[in-house]
Amino acid sequence: MYSPSDAASLAPPLWQQLQACAQALQAVLQGRNHSQALMQTDPRLRPGAQALLFAVLRQWGRTLAVKKLLVQRQPSAEANALLCVGVALALQTDQAMYPAHTLVSQLVEAAKRNPATKAQAAFINACVRRFLREREALTAQTNSLPSAQWNAPEWWIQAMRQDHPEDWSSILKASLQAAPMAVRVNTRLISRDALQSQWRAQGIDTDTSGEVGLLLHQARGVHSLPGFEEGWWSVQDLGAQLAAPTLLQGLQTASGQRLRVLDACAAPGGKTAHLLEMADIDVLALDIDAQRCQRIEENLNRLQLKAQVRAADAAQPSNWWDGQAFDAILLDAPCTASGIVRRHPDIPWLRRAGDLAGLARQQQALLHALWPLLKPGGRLLYCTCSLFVQEGQGQINSFLVNNTQARLLPSAGQLKPTQSTNTASVLDNGLRDHDGFFYALLERRLDA
Helix, strand or coil, X not given: CCCHHHHHHHCCCHHHHHHHHHHHHHHHHCCXXXXXXXXXXXXXXXXXXXXXXXXXXXXXXHHHHHHHHHCCCCCCHHHHHHHHHHHHHHHCCCCCCCCHHHHHHHHHHHHHCCCXXXXXXXXXXXXXXXXHHCHHHHHHHCCCCHHHHHCCCHHHHHHHHHHCCCCHHHHHHHHCCCCCCXXXXXXXXXXXXXXXXXXXXCCCCEEEECCCEEEECCCCCHHHCCCCCCCCEEECCCCHHHHHHHHHCCCCCCCCCCCEEEECCCCCCHHHHHHHHHCCCEEEEEECCHHHHHHHHHHHHHCCCCCEEEECCCCCHHHCCCCCCEEEEEXXXXXXXXXXXXXXXXXXXXXXXXXXXXXXXXXXXXXXXXXXXEEEEEEEEEEECCCCHHHCHHHHHHHHHXXXXXXXXXXXXXXXXXXXXXXXXXXXXCCCCECCEEEEEEEECCCC
């Protein structure tokens, strides 16, 4: 007879997951994001490897500082990655993923099983065991380093302190926590109440947020939740769910005409879909990457929605615009993604200080290229998943100074990552646990 213990016995051994995590970490250190890094991982190992990788990256600043105290000579790239995985996981105390003896034994097994690290298994074993013996003293020696204290590069910390002098520390703390799972209900196919009731009957507890959001008490795999294949819901952060209603609310067109909307940087299509779920409108969804456009199409098909999807550079309208002005434009601009570090802990370590200015120039170019495509009385919603002022309010202030046709309308402004631990204190359907975003709603004056 099958039992839960059988399932446990079928799970990949920890040493294999540690190997997979170390290989993915190597790829991240070479500049690839975690999704790209895990792409080559055996699907059986991927969930465990990702959980381990995220835990490692959330300790990365401290890990680098501790490793310098443990190692005088840099080991091979493969051994270095495995050692860093061991140190980062050993740094966990209150919420350790594995007992120390299990971690060490499986780490050594992982080293022995890989020809590239076999000869350094004893070295890795000695380093991690030494750290476990001297953890308190070694950790204390790194406390003066901001990058170790906050597990972020020093330039990142300084930029956050400059832009958010009153709550930079709470932002950095929140960024180190795992984000919750939130979904957006496709109310064209099912009501939120009906979906919530179905899930509750199956032991899946949620809180409501906004008009169509549900926040799960416990994250689950999408295919284990009823209604995914049917298109009843999509995974989307609660902060991101503000984009479509902010753009469309109160926007009107002539009687009998459908709103013409541009989603300028649309992939993977979450906000495109939300726009179509909210209203009967004509949407042109652009993305510069043809493969990412295919992802938009797949998501829309699952949700039983339709839009015109094109692979094109939004900053070059002459290559794709038909000359018909839009009633509304959603510009979810490329950015540092500093507001979604909870979901992508590799971001601070992949970015460089110079990226901020380069991305700001790209955002500015998109704003100036798309603004002339808007009808008088139409709206453009500029948003980024960033916390840096240069990509948010600073960008909008500069645009308004140089564009007298634009009027700033009320919107959410700068959202900072928040975690609501006391749901009783939150108003019914109020915005709960969300990532960091910036929103600015611009209206083109009728006399423009």
